Amino acid sequence: MASNKAHHATGWAAAVIAAAVVAQSGVHGPYYVWIVLSFVAGLLGSTAPDWLEVAWWSRSHRLWIAHRTLTHWGVAWLGLLVYSHEQLGVHPAAALIFGFATGGLMHLLADWPNPLGVPWLYWRHSLNWWKSGRCDLLVVGASWIAAFVCADHVWFDGIHSLWLVRGMLAVTREWIARA
Secondary structure, three states, X not given: OOOHHHHHHHHHHHHHHHHHHHHHHOOOOHHHHHHHHHHHHHHHHOOHHHHOOEOOOOOOOOEOXXXXXXXXXXXXXXXXXXXXXXXXXXXXXXXXXXXXXXXXXXXXXXXXXXOOOEEOOOOEEOXXXXXXXXXXXXXXXXXXXXXXXXXXXXXXXXXXXXHHHHHHHHHHHHHHHHO
16 A cells, blocks of 8 residues: 555545535535535545544454455445536536545555556456555655646646656656667
8 A cells, every 4th residue: 555645645635626516517606615515525435445444432443344455445446436526517516526535536546556566347356566554655755646637737738747757758758868
Protein backbone atom coordinates (compact mmCIF):
# COMPACT_ATOMS: atom_id res chain seq x y z
CA MET A 1 0.00 0.00 0.00
CA ALA A 2 1.07 3.53 -0.47
CA SER A 3 2.09 5.34 2.69
CA ASN A 4 -0.40 7.32 4.74
CA LYS A 5 1.24 10.55 3.58
CA ALA A 6 0.89 9.48 -0.05
CA HIS A 7 -2.81 8.75 0.44
CA HIS A 8 -3.30 12.19 1.95
CA ALA A 9 -1.34 13.91 -0.85
CA THR A 10 -3.22 12.03 -3.57
CA GLY A 11 -6.41 12.80 -1.67
CA TRP A 12 -5.87 16.52 -2.13
CA ALA A 13 -5.44 15.88 -5.85
CA ALA A 14 -8.64 13.80 -5.91
CA ALA A 15 -10.45 16.61 -4.10
CA VAL A 16 -9.34 19.10 -6.77
CA ILE A 17 -10.56 16.72 -9.50
CA ALA A 18 -13.91 16.23 -7.76
CA ALA A 19 -14.41 19.97 -7.28
CA ALA A 20 -13.54 20.63 -10.92
CA VAL A 21 -15.97 18.01 -12.22
CA VAL A 22 -18.76 19.28 -9.95
CA ALA A 23 -18.07 22.84 -11.09
CA GLN A 24 -18.18 21.69 -14.73
CA SER A 25 -21.53 20.00 -14.14
CA GLY A 26 -23.07 23.30 -13.05
CA VAL A 27 -23.98 22.18 -9.54
CA HIS A 28 -22.79 25.21 -7.57
CA GLY A 29 -25.31 26.13 -4.92
CA PRO A 30 -25.14 29.27 -2.85
CA TYR A 31 -21.55 30.39 -2.31
CA TYR A 32 -20.39 27.36 -4.32
CA VAL A 33 -21.24 25.15 -1.36
CA TRP A 34 -21.56 21.93 -3.40
CA ILE A 35 -18.13 22.45 -4.96
CA VAL A 36 -16.57 22.99 -1.53
CA LEU A 37 -18.40 19.99 -0.06
CA SER A 38 -17.29 17.76 -2.94
CA PHE A 39 -13.72 18.89 -2.24
CA VAL A 40 -14.01 17.97 1.45
CA ALA A 41 -15.67 14.66 0.59
CA GLY A 42 -12.78 13.91 -1.79
CA LEU A 43 -10.34 14.37 1.06
CA LEU A 44 -12.35 12.05 3.30
CA GLY A 45 -12.78 9.48 0.57
CA SER A 46 -9.06 9.28 -0.11
CA THR A 47 -8.47 7.48 3.19
CA ALA A 48 -11.90 5.83 3.43
CA PRO A 49 -10.93 2.37 2.15
CA ASP A 50 -8.62 2.06 5.17
CA TRP A 51 -10.73 3.64 7.93
CA LEU A 52 -13.89 1.83 6.83
CA GLU A 53 -12.14 -1.41 7.84
CA VAL A 54 -11.77 -0.32 11.46
CA ALA A 55 -14.40 -1.31 14.03
CA TRP A 56 -14.83 2.16 15.53
CA TRP A 57 -17.69 0.92 17.72
CA SER A 58 -15.41 -1.40 19.75
CA ARG A 59 -12.83 -0.44 22.34
CA SER A 60 -9.98 -2.23 20.58
CA HIS A 61 -10.61 -0.51 17.22
CA ARG A 62 -9.47 -3.64 15.42
CA LEU A 63 -10.27 -4.38 11.82
CA TRP A 64 -13.72 -5.88 11.40
CA ILE A 65 -12.81 -7.19 7.93
CA ALA A 66 -9.48 -8.11 6.40
CA HIS A 67 -7.40 -5.34 4.87
CA ARG A 68 -7.89 -4.78 1.13
CA THR A 69 -11.04 -6.78 0.79
CA LEU A 70 -14.53 -5.30 0.64
CA THR A 71 -13.56 -1.66 1.28
CA HIS A 72 -10.95 -1.79 -1.49
CA TRP A 73 -13.24 -3.40 -4.06
CA GLY A 74 -12.80 -1.47 -7.30
CA VAL A 75 -16.19 -2.27 -8.83
CA ALA A 76 -18.01 -0.71 -5.86
CA TRP A 77 -15.97 2.50 -6.00
CA LEU A 78 -16.32 2.77 -9.79
CA GLY A 79 -20.05 2.12 -9.55
CA LEU A 80 -20.45 4.77 -6.88
CA LEU A 81 -18.47 7.23 -8.98
CA VAL A 82 -20.48 6.62 -12.15
CA TYR A 83 -23.85 6.68 -10.37
CA SER A 84 -23.07 9.87 -8.47
CA HIS A 85 -21.77 11.53 -11.64
CA GLU A 86 -25.04 10.73 -13.40
CA GLN A 87 -26.97 12.21 -10.46
CA LEU A 88 -25.03 15.50 -10.36
CA GLY A 89 -27.56 17.37 -12.46
CA VAL A 90 -30.50 15.69 -10.75
CA HIS A 91 -29.67 15.98 -7.08
CA PRO A 92 -27.11 18.51 -5.83
CA ALA A 93 -26.16 16.36 -2.83
CA ALA A 94 -24.71 13.85 -5.30
CA ALA A 95 -21.68 16.15 -5.28
CA LEU A 96 -20.80 14.79 -1.83
CA ILE A 97 -20.97 11.20 -3.00
CA PHE A 98 -19.05 12.03 -6.16
CA GLY A 99 -16.25 13.65 -4.15
CA PHE A 100 -16.13 10.71 -1.74
CA ALA A 101 -16.00 8.18 -4.61
CA THR A 102 -13.29 10.18 -6.39
CA GLY A 103 -11.14 10.09 -3.27
CA GLY A 104 -11.78 6.38 -2.73
CA LEU A 105 -10.87 5.55 -6.31
CA MET A 106 -7.68 7.61 -6.03
CA HIS A 107 -6.82 5.53 -2.94
CA LEU A 108 -7.18 2.33 -4.96
CA LEU A 109 -5.05 3.71 -7.78
CA ALA A 110 -2.33 4.56 -5.27
CA ASP A 111 -2.45 1.01 -3.83
CA TRP A 112 -2.57 -0.79 -7.17
CA PRO A 113 1.16 -0.72 -8.14
CA ASN A 114 2.40 -2.64 -5.07
CA PRO A 115 2.49 -6.45 -4.78
CA LEU A 116 -0.60 -6.81 -2.58
CA GLY A 117 -2.74 -5.20 -5.26
CA VAL A 118 -6.39 -4.24 -5.23
CA PRO A 119 -9.48 -6.44 -5.74
CA TRP A 120 -10.90 -4.82 -8.88
CA LEU A 121 -13.38 -7.55 -9.79
CA TYR A 122 -13.33 -10.74 -7.75
CA TRP A 123 -9.63 -11.37 -7.26
CA ARG A 124 -6.79 -9.03 -6.46
CA HIS A 125 -4.73 -7.58 -9.22
CA SER A 126 -1.37 -5.94 -8.80
CA LEU A 127 0.74 -4.01 -11.25
CA ASN A 128 3.68 -5.28 -9.15
CA TRP A 129 5.84 -2.26 -9.93
CA TRP A 130 7.32 -1.68 -6.48
CA LYS A 131 7.00 -2.58 -2.82
CA SER A 132 4.74 -0.73 -0.43
CA GLY A 133 5.75 2.79 0.50
CA ARG A 134 8.32 3.09 -2.27
CA CYS A 135 7.94 5.45 -5.22
CA ASP A 136 5.27 7.44 -3.40
CA LEU A 137 6.56 10.56 -5.09
CA LEU A 138 5.74 9.04 -8.48
CA VAL A 139 2.15 8.23 -7.42
CA VAL A 140 1.65 11.66 -5.88
CA GLY A 141 3.16 13.38 -8.90
CA ALA A 142 0.92 11.47 -11.32
CA SER A 143 -2.18 12.29 -9.27
CA TRP A 144 -1.29 15.97 -9.19
CA ILE A 145 -0.66 16.06 -12.94
CA ALA A 146 -4.13 14.58 -13.41
CA ALA A 147 -5.60 17.17 -11.02
CA PHE A 148 -3.77 19.99 -12.80
CA VAL A 149 -5.00 18.91 -16.22
CA CYS A 150 -8.58 18.44 -14.99
CA ALA A 151 -8.71 21.78 -13.16
CA ASP A 152 -7.03 23.56 -16.05
CA HIS A 153 -9.58 22.14 -18.47
CA VAL A 154 -12.52 23.31 -16.33
CA TRP A 155 -11.36 26.71 -15.10
CA PHE A 156 -8.81 27.85 -17.70
CA ASP A 157 -9.98 26.14 -20.91
CA GLY A 158 -6.88 23.94 -21.02
CA ILE A 159 -4.38 26.68 -21.80
CA HIS A 160 -1.83 25.60 -19.16
CA SER A 161 -2.11 21.90 -20.00
CA LEU A 162 -0.90 22.73 -23.46
CA TRP A 163 2.31 24.09 -21.92
CA LEU A 164 2.65 20.93 -19.84
CA VAL A 165 2.28 18.71 -22.90
CA ARG A 166 4.79 20.78 -24.87
CA GLY A 167 7.28 20.53 -22.01
CA MET A 168 6.83 16.77 -21.74
CA LEU A 169 7.33 16.40 -25.48
CA ALA A 170 10.53 18.45 -25.31
CA VAL A 171 11.91 16.27 -22.52
CA THR A 172 10.97 13.11 -24.45
CA ARG A 173 12.72 14.39 -27.56
CA GLU A 174 15.88 15.03 -25.52
CA TRP A 175 15.79 11.48 -24.07
CA ILE A 176 15.36 10.00 -27.53
CA ALA A 177 18.18 12.14 -28.95
CA ARG A 178 20.55 10.99 -26.19
CA ALA A 179 19.72 7.31 -26.68
